[in-house]
Amino acid sequence: MKNLFTIVCIAVLMxxxxxxxxxxxxxxxxxxxVDVEEGQLPTFDVDWADVNVGTKTETVSIPKVVIVMxxxxxxxxxxxxxxxxxxxxxxxxxxxxxxxxxxxxxxxIIEIWATxxxxxxxSELKMTDQKIxxxxxxVSDQVTLNAPDLDVAYYIVGKRxxxxxxxxxxxxxxxxxxxxxxxxxxxIYSK
Numbered sequence: 001m002k003n004l005f006t007i008v009c010i011a012v013l014m015x016x017x018x019x020x021x022x023x024x025x026x027x028x029x030x031x032x033x034v035d036v037e038e039g040q041l042p043t044f045d046v047d048w049a050d051v052n053v054g055t056k057t058e059t060v061s062i063p064k065v066v067i068v069m070x071x072x073x074x075x076x077x078x079x080x081x082x083x084x085x086x087x088x089x090x091x092x093x094x095x096x097x098x099x100x101x102x103x104x105x106x107x108x109i110i111e112i113w114a115t116x117x118x119x120x121x122x123s124e125l126k127m128t129d130q131k132i133x134x135x136x137x138x139v140s141d142q143v144t145l146n147a148p149d150l151d152v153a154y155y156i157v158g159k160r161x162x163x164x165x166x167x168x169x170x171x172x173x174x175x176x177x178x179x180x181x182x183x184x185x186x187x188i189y190s191k
Contacts, residue, residue, distance in 0.1 A: 023040065023043050025042045027039055076144055077144065078143070078146070079144070079146065079188065081148070090147070090148070090149065091146045093144055095142040096141055097138055098156065098161060098166055099165040099166055100125075100127075101137075101163065102132065102133075103127045105125055105128060106125070106128060107141050108141045108191060109123045110124050111189060111190045112187070113182065115185050120155065120178065125156050138165075153170070155169065155172055155178055156170070156172070157171075157172050158171065
């Protein structure tokens with residue numbers, strides 16, 4: 001079986017090439033005195049497959065990300081918090097983002113609650129009727145906080161979009177879901 005395979009391989013190789021002999025074989029002439037004349041080996045011109053390498057135009061899907069950032073002056077909510085025990089204040093931005101697809105969405109911080117030394121930033125994510133096709137977009141909102149160092153928890157009321165980016169926030173069905181978990185939260189910001 002192995003010999004048959006070898007014969008078939010040789011036959012395929014020989015039939016895929018066009019071989020033309022260019023010179024006749026001539027064996028060296030040998031004299032008894034051990035004088036040897038130079039012989040000549042045959043030469044062959046081998047024509048093999050013609051291979052062309054180039055390019056052609058095809059339509060393929062290529063991921064592209066286009067981010068346009070423009071600086072504009074806008075009114076941003078500013079919250080100044082004075083704690084009863086004082087403490088050094090530091091200005092920082094509280095920001096929430098969501099990555100959405102299919103339809104455009106609006107995201108806005110609707111309330112900030114305080115419990116002890118912890119802030120609860122509550123945002124609302126709403127889908128609009130504007131289609132964005134197979135594109136993905138990020139929506140965000142922010143407020144500026146001037147306060148001593150406080151722990152911050154972020155919540156988004158609405159359906160969690162099916163993107164891995166959106167796992168950094170807790171999603172709620174309604175504000176009352178959070179209110180039932182907290183003891184006497186104080187509203188320090190409301191839109």
